[in-house]
Amino acid sequence: MVLMRGISVLTKIRSRLANQATAAASVGSVRSLQILSSSETDLYSEIKELIPEQQERLKKLKSEHGKVQLGNITVDMVLGGMRGMTGLLWETSLLDPDEGIRFRGLSIPECQKVLPGAHPEGEPLPEGLLWLLLTGKVPSKNQVEALSKELRSRAALPDHVYRTIDALPLTAHPMTQFTTGVMALQVQSKFQKAYEKGISKAKFWEPTFEDSLDLIAALPILASYVYRRIYKDGSTISANKSLDYGANFSHMLGFDDPKMLELMRLYITIHTDHEGGNVSAHTAHLVSSALSDPYLSFASALNGLAGPLHGLANQEVLLWIKSVVEDCGENVSTEQLREYIWKTLNSGKVVPGFGHGVLRKTDPRYSCQREFALKHLPDDPLFQIVSKLYDVVPDVLTELGKVKNPWPNVDAHSGVLLNHFGLSEARYYTVLFGVSRCIGICSQLIWDRALGLPLERPKSVTMEWIENHCKKVAS
Numbered sequence: 001m002v003l004m005r006g007i008s009v010l011t012k013i014r015s016r017l018a019n020q021a022t023a024a025a026s027v028g029s030v031r032s033l034q035i036l037s038s039s040e041t042d043l044y045s046e047i048k049e050l051i052p053e054q055q056e057r058l059k060k061l062k063s064e065h066g067k068v069q070l071g072n073i074t075v076d077m078v079l080g081g082m083r084g085m086t087g088l089l090w091e092t093s094l095l096d097p098d099e100g101i102r103f104r105g106l107s108i109p110e111c112q113k114v115l116p117g118a119h120p121e122g123e124p125l126p127e128g129l130l131w132l133l134l135t136g137k138v139p140s141k142n143q144v145e146a147l148s149k150e151l152r153s154r155a156a157l158p159d160h161v162y163r164t165i166d167a168l169p170l171t172a173h174p175m176t177q178f179t180t181g182v183m184a185l186q187v188q189s190k191f192q193k194a195y196e197k198g199i200s201k202a203k204f205w206e207p208t209f210e211d212s213l214d215l216i217a218a219l220p221i222l223a224s225y226v227y228r229r230i231y232k233d234g235s236t237i238s239a240n241k242s243l244d245y246g247a248n249f250s251h252m253l254g255f256d257d258p259k260m261l262e263l264m265r266l267y268i269t270i271h272t273d274h275e276g277g278n279v280s281a282h283t284a285h286l287v288s289s290a291l292s293d294p295y296l297s298f299a300s301a302l303n304g305l306a307g308p309l310h311g312l313a314n315q316e317v318l319l320w321i322k323s324v325v326e327d328c329g330e331n332v333s334t335e336q337l338r339e340y341i342w343k344t345l346n347s348g349k350v351v352p353g354f355g356h357g358v359l360r361k362t363d364p365r366y367s368c369q370r371e372f373a374l375k376h377l378p379d380d381p382l383f384q385i386v387s388k389l390y391d392v393v394p395d396v397l398t399e400l401g402k403v404k405n406p407w408p409n410v411d412a413h414s415g416v417l418l419n420h421f422g423l424s425e426a427r428y429y430t431v432l433f434g435v436s437r438c439i440g441i442c443s444q445l446i447w448d449r450a451l452g453l454p455l456e457r458p459k460s461v462t463m464e465w466i467e468n469h470c471k472k473v474a475s
């Protein structure tokens with residue numbers, strides 16, 4: 001049923017894209033927009049089959065177009081956090097400033113239509129997105145079920161990981177506990193062991209694939225342990241082997257409302273990947289370019305995700321909205337909101353959940369969460385405030401005069417949805433983001449090794465160097 005729905009949507013998408021010189025091809029997707037007719041459900045074999053042609057494609061790019069310029073580097077770019085500087089190869093997704101993210105050529109609404117869900121009209125299963133990111137192909141229901149099963153069979157957390165986390169005080173930030181757990185898991189890295197034994201470069205991707213699936217599979221146990229340790233007196237909940245990845249994670253956290261299971265599937269799906277330049281993805285890619293294994297690479301990504309300008313913003317948003325309610329009450333007026341926003345800005349803080357390094361319009365990840373809220377919790381008082389903020393914040397940020405994108409990002413919405421279903425501990429939210437981000441990051445790391453991408457080593461310069469260079473250019 002889902003597959004049939006997927007095929008008809010894909011037919012429409014295919015013909016539209018064919019007319020537009022295929023957006024999918026323009027993002028370099030791997031055989032994207034194909035539904036498989038075969039009964040093949042082995043992800044490893046699927047990737048293995050794709051590797052030679054993708055290696056060939058990269059080789060051709062280098063030999064035929066290696067000297068083609070991709071843009072100019074300006075002083076502003078170097079001083080401005082490399083904004084707009086094209087400098088990374090990232091196959092799994094591409095971000096358009098106006099349109100938002102596309103996963104292997106598919107927008108979020110398209111993914112919601114074509115990726116299998118737990119129910120016919122339900123949200124996509126994150127396992128389906130993992131398949132899509134890794135292969136560029138929309139998986140069948142059977143393939144997604146097989147991957148779900150595979151992840152369940154790999155889901156395990158050695159005892160020493162619990163003991164390592166238990167050595168931290170309960171007051172340690174959930175992200176600190178989570179990342180410490182990932183580092184403790186690293187002792188089981190198959191890549192590291194294979195490298196020590198002298199594995200050939202051509203096979204690097206295989207233990208990277210193994211580590212990635214092991215890590216993705218273990219994260220819900222690890223993340224739910226951190227949650228239950230901090231907020232539920234350490235009483236853990238066993239996995240439910242009949243549930244898919246997202247639903248089981250929600251179950252292990254302690255939330256079994258079917259709507260919350262749907263929210264978790266959606267949440268994990270949309271937070272997976274946001275092309276390669278964001279702090280967490282770029283960090284993992286950089287660290288992994290030194291041939292650090294997926295555990296080391298992902299742990300470093302989590303440390304970036306834990307920053308308030310990146311993944312911590314979802315925590316900040318809910319806390320900020322709750323501070324609005326404390327100050328102005330739930331029925332806050334537009335005028336009161338405007339004043340509160342100015343108060344935040346005048347105290348030297350940012351308005352969390354608004355603005356973006358690349359996006360210049362409302363984040364489609366925000367929009368799909370808003371649709372979820374309209375469908376499942378239209379009367380939630382905090383959702384009402386999120387809606388009012390949409391009407392007020394962009395005007396205020398525009399008035400401020402320096403903000404390049406006054407529109408809401410993904411974090412403006414996620415907190416109130418989670419809060420509605422009882423997951424109200426905002427400090428924990430970035431851990432959920434981390435569980436999801438692992439899927440995107442590891443998908444790319446596997447391709448980094450399959451394509452044999454080199455050590456990342458950009459050139460840096462001093463202010464003096466730039467000053468002298470500018471003098472030379474001017475003379």
Ligand SMILES: CC(C)(COP(=O)(O)OP(=O)(O)OC[C@H]1O[C@@H](n2cnc3c(N)ncnc32)[C@H](O)[C@@H]1OP(=O)(O)O)[C@@H](O)C(=O)NCCC(=O)NCCS
Pocket residue numbers: 308309310311313345349350351352353354355356357358397402403404405409410411
């Ligand atoms: C996401 C973010 C870090 C992007 O930063 P950026 O690429 O430097 O954004 P801009 O180029 O628009 O920044 C220009 C100026 O506007 C400010 N600005 C941007 N977004 C702002 C916001 N939401 N509230 C207040 N000021 C903001 C910046 O701090 C910067 O000020 P400065 O010149 O005094 O340093 C920024 O928009 C932000 O801090 N947002 C709030 C935190 C957040 O939601 N993060 C999650 C991102 S998914």
